[in-house]
Amino acid sequence: MLNENVMVFLQDNLDFWPHLSADQQSNVIAHTSIARFTKGQTMHRGDQNCMGLIMIRSGLLRVYMLSEEGKDITLFRLVPGELCLLSASCILNQITFDVHIDVEDTCELVSVSSHILSDLMTDNIYVENFIYKRLVDRFSDVMWAMEQILFMSFDKRLAIFLVDEMSKTHSTTLRLTHEQIAKYIGSAREVVTRMLKYFSNEGIVELSRGGITIINPTKLKSLL
Amino acid sequence: MLNENVMVFLQDNLDFWPHLSADQQSNVIAHTSIARFTKGQTMHRGDQNCMGLIMIRSGLLRVYMLSEEGKDITLFRLVPGELCLLSASCILNQITFDVHIDVEDTCELVSVSSHILSDLMTDNIYVENFIYKRLVDRFSDVMWAMEQILFMSFDKRLAIFLVDEMSKTHSTTLRLTHEQIAKYIGSAREVVTRMLKYFSNEGIVELSRGGITIINPTKLKSLL
Numbered sequence: 001m002l003n004e005n006v007m008v009f010l011q012d013n014l015d016f017w018p019h020l021s022a023d024q025q026s027n028v029i030a031h032t033s034i035a036r037f038t039k040g041q042t043m044h045r046g047d048q049n050c051m052g053l054i055m056i057r058s059g060l061l062r063v064y065m066l067s068e069e070g071k072d073i074t075l076f077r078l079v080p081g082e083l084c085l086l087s088a089s090c091i092l093n094q095i096t097f098d099v100h101i102d103v104e105d106t107c108e109l110v111s112v113s114s115h116i117l118s119d120l121m122t123d124n125i126y127v128e129n130f131i132y133k134r135l136v137d138r139f140s141d142v143m144w145a146m147e148q149i150l151f152m153s154f155d156k157r158l159a160i161f162l163v164d165e166m167s168k169t170h171s172t173t174l175r176l177t178h179e180q181i182a183k184y185i186g187s188a189r190e191v192v193t194r195m196l197k198y199f200s201n202e203g204i205v206e207l208s209r210g211g212i213t214i215i216n217p218t219k220l221k222s223l224l
Numbered sequence: 225m226l227n228e229n230v231m232v233f234l235q236d237n238l239d240f241w242p243h244l245s246a247d248q249q250s251n252v253i254a255h256t257s258i259a260r261f262t263k264g265q266t267m268h269r270g271d272q273n274c275m276g277l278i279m280i281r282s283g284l285l286r287v288y289m290l291s292e293e294g295k296d297i298t299l300f301r302l303v304p305g306e307l308c309l310l311s312a313s314c315i316l317n318q319i320t321f322d323v324h325i326d327v328e329d330t331c332e333l334v335s336v337s338s339h340i341l342s343d344l345m346t347d348n349i350y351v352e353n354f355i356y357k358r359l360v361d362r363f364s365d366v367m368w369a370m371e372q373i374l375f376m377s378f379d380k381r382l383a384i385f386l387v388d389e390m391s392k393t394h395s396t397t398l399r400l401t402h403e404q405i406a407k408y409i410g411s412a413r414e415v416v417t418r419m420l421k422y423f424s425n426e427g428i429v430e431l432s433r434g435g436i437t438i439i440n441p442t443k444l445k446s447l448l
Contacts, residue, residue, distance in 0.1 A: 065371065073374060094360045097367040125349055132356035136318045139363045143321040146370045147289065 006032055009110060013055050013083065019126035031116040037103040046098035050090035052114035053131075055083040059107020063099050075099060076141040077201055085134050087111075091118040095135070144194070158195050159223035161185050162205070166214060175211040230256055233334060237279050237307065243350035255340040261327040270322035274314035276338035277355075279307040283331020286408075287323050297373065297410035299323065300365040309358050311335075315342040319359070373410045382419050383447035385409050386429070390438060399435040 006029055011017045020028065037043050043061065044051055061078040063086060078084055078101075089095040091114045120127040161184060165174050178196065182189045196212065199205045204220050206213045214220055230253055235241045244252065261267050267285065268275055285302040287310060302308055302325075313319040315338045344351040372381055385408065389398050402420065406413045420436065423429045428444050430437045438444055 065367075065374075067371075067374070092360075094357070094364055096364040097371065125353055129349055129353040129356065132353065132360050133318070135363060136316075136356050136359045139359060139366075140318055140320040142363075143289075143366070146374075147291070147321065 006034075006110070009055075009057075010112075013110075014112075014130065016124065016126040016130045019124060020120070024120060024124070028112060028116060028120070031113040032110060033113075034108065034110055036108050037106065039103055039106045041103045042100060043103055044087045044099070044101035046100055047090065050114045051087040051111055052091075052117055053083060053085055053112040054078075054087050055110045056080050057108045057110060059103065059109075060105035061107060062102045062104050064102070065097070066100050073145070075145050076138065077104070083134065084138075085131055086138065088114045088117060088131075090114055091121070092131070092135070154191065154195055155198070155223055157185055158192065158199070159220055162212070162214060163217075163221060163224065166217065172214040172217065173211055174214070177211075230258075230334070233279075233281075234336075237334075238354065240348065240350040240354045243348060244344075248344060248348070252336060252340060252344070255337040256334060257337075258332065258334055260332050261330065263327055263330045265327045266324060267327055268311045268323070268325035270324055271314065274338045275311040275335055276315075276341055277307060277309055277336045278302075278311050279334045280304050281332045281334060283327065283333075284329035285331060286326045286328050288326070289321070290324050295410075296407050297369070298408055299369050300362065301328070307358065308362075309355055310362065312338045312341060312355075314338055315345070316355070316359070369410075378411070378415065378419055379422070379447055381409055381411075382416065382423070383444055386436070386438060387441075387445060387448065390441065396438045396441065397435055398438075401435075 007025075010028060010032065014028075017025070037059070046066070056078050058080050061084075063075045063078065063084065065073045065075060084101070085092070086095065086099045087101060089098065117127070117131070121131060122128075158181070161181065162174065165176070166172060178192045179189045182192045185192075196205060196207060199220075200207050202219070204214065204216050206215050231249075234252060234256065238252075241249070261283070270290070280302050282304050285308075286298055287300050287302065287308065288296050288298045290296050308325070309316070310319065310323045311325060313322065341351070341355070345355060346352075372384070382405070385405065386398065389400070390396060402416045403413045405411075405420075406416045409416075420429060420431060423444075424431050426443065428438065428440050430439050
């Protein structure tokens with residue numbers, strides 16, 4: 001990207017942009033870089049590096065927690081258009097946990113260095129506010145992931161239902177609405193939609209207008 | 225509390241106070257109330273009520289998540305001097321999960337209605353910033369609780385709980401049922417009973433009808 005394009009990109013993605021002075025704006029541009037990561041790389045490793053704010057232009061990233069024993073829990077995925085601040089936790093006193101980020105699909109991202117973010121946060125309430133707000137957005141994502149794992153019921157229930165339907169209809173394509181599924185398994189449509197989206201992100205199903213296609217039955221059955 | 229005292233209390237506890245206009249300040253005072261809850265009450269129940277911002281003056285509250293099946297996970301506790309905004313989640317679009325709050329020790333709290341908070345949040349960046357900042361504070365608390373549950377081996381978790389209780393109550397005898405312990409550390413009663421039996425066999429605790437006596441605190445602490 002040319003410097004001109006970087007500015008447009010920052011303007012479009014950072015709500016606080018109009019609240020920065022001209023000096024602050026050029027300072028941010030000077031501390032913005034573009035990076036490419038290839039599939040399979042670990043981009044961010046707990047407290048071992050501090051990448052600052054990252055904004056995804058293309059590709060797919062997985063944000064997860066890792067235990068000392070190597071147990072791994074997916075918190076959320078990052079798709080183009082999204083940004084992440086957990087990669088800047090070194091400058092955020094309130095964030096005391098560490099996450100890891102893997103590249104699931106070769107990606108290009110724009111990052112603003114943690115150093116400049118930290119300075120701006122102190123000087124400018126709009127920057128501070130933007131950072132906290134975006135962190136709170138992730139709070140709910142993470143809680144959702146945790147609930148699935150801790151209460152360990154709904155993914156299993158939905159998987160059982162899909163496997164049953166597959167064997168009943170002798171087909172991997174199920175012509176059912178989310179509403180119908182919710183009714184059958186005694187849940188709410190929103191909950192079904194959310195979990196199907198999760199299954200889709202995990203490469204288990206493919207969603208279309210007509211219904212649900214199970215593309216990885218082995219992975220689906222592993223949830224039972 | 226007299227109105228005068230309410231003002232001093234709000235001033236001391238809400239960082240955004242100096243950034244409010246005189247009108248906004250009196251509006252907040254008018255929408256502030258004092259409430260008392262007795263031990264054992266459920267003060268806040270998921271999305272069924274919206275208490276607004278609560279500030280604890282005395283007592284002890286437990287904030288937890290509850291699954292459809294009744295499984296319960298403690299997220300954090302609230303002690304005097306602390307405040308909580310998850311009880312105002314109805315006005316925060318970003319918070320899509322529900323928490324419950326139980327009164328563990330009869331408490332007095334000051335609450336600011338969600339209605340006025342919502343208005344102020346839109347009008348005043350300092351209020352918005354305060355709210356997001358305090359939510360981010362809790363993000364780490366909750367992640368810590370989750371990590372304990374997801375990653376830590378169970379003996380360690382139970383040991384941490386017992387050591388905490390010992391220092392809180394200044395006693396080596398804990399008057400708690402296995403059921404209660406399971407609830408507090410987000411496990412099942414059977415699992416707690418099994419591990420306590422193991423601790424008892426190891427000469428760490430002595431079990432009786434009335435509770436649990438820690439007879440070898442050094443050995444218990446070696447598990448941490």
